[in-house]
Structure formats: C-alpha cells, structure tokens
Amino acid sequence: MFVLFKSGVLARRVLLCALLGGPIVPLVAWSDEGSQVGIDNFRFAPNPLNVAKGTEVTWTNHDDIPHSIVLNALGVHSKTLDTDGTFTYKFDKAGTFFYVCGLHPFMRSKVVVK
Numbered sequence: 001m002f003v004l005f006k007s008g009v010l011a012r013r014v015l016l017c018a019l020l021g022g023p024i025v026p027l028v029a030w031s032d033e034g035s036q037v038g039i040d041n042f043r044f045a046p047n048p049l050n051v052a053k054g055t056e057v058t059w060t061n062h063d064d065i066p067h068s069i070v071l072n073a074l075g076v077h078s079k080t081l082d083t084d085g086t087f088t089y090k091f092d093k094a095g096t097f098f099y100v101c102g103l104h105p106f107m108r109s110k111v112v113v114k
C-alpha cells in the first residue's frame, strides 16, 4: 500500500476510494486505460484515451490503408503508418490533445493527460 501512495494520481484515487468506502480494484482498473490506441476501420480507439502525465502512447494501424497521427498543438506529425505500423509519443504535459489522421482529417480523437 505504501508503494501505491507514492504515486500522486493513483494515491488520490486510492484515498478517494478509502473515503467513499468503495472497492479499490475497480477504481484503479477504471483509471488505467493503458497506452495503446488502435486504428481500425478509419477509427481511433479508445476515443478519447485518458493517461497519466509521462505516458508513452503508441498508435498501431490495423487497417489495410495507411494512416498518420497529427497532433497540431504539439507540432507532432508521424510518418505514414502502413498496416501494423506504429507511432509512439510521450505526453509530458497535462492537457487535452486533439489529433487527426494526416491523410483522413475526418478521423479525430484526443488524448487527455492528467
């Protein structure tokens, strides 16, 4: 338990959990969406993705069509991802970061960093 409390975000969730008298495991599971975004059938999933600051997020293209990742606010533009291609970016700042596919701008999602 001490180890859990050393991590800021997790500590707050565990504390909240304790205050509410609820189970800890479901809340932790709810807060952890992982750091993977899949691209399937012209959609990003999950959408949005919620991560903790410092998380490296990896996008993987599962389509037979190339896609790319463009985070305009961060000036980030991936190379074109062919099938099974991946792109990883580390989110060091908190905020909501919208992104699109550079080849299909109607494909939109966001990463929410806390």
Ligand SMILES: [Cu+2]
Residues within 6 Å of the ligand: 066, 067, 068, 101, 102, 103, 104, 107
């Ligand atoms: Cu695309």
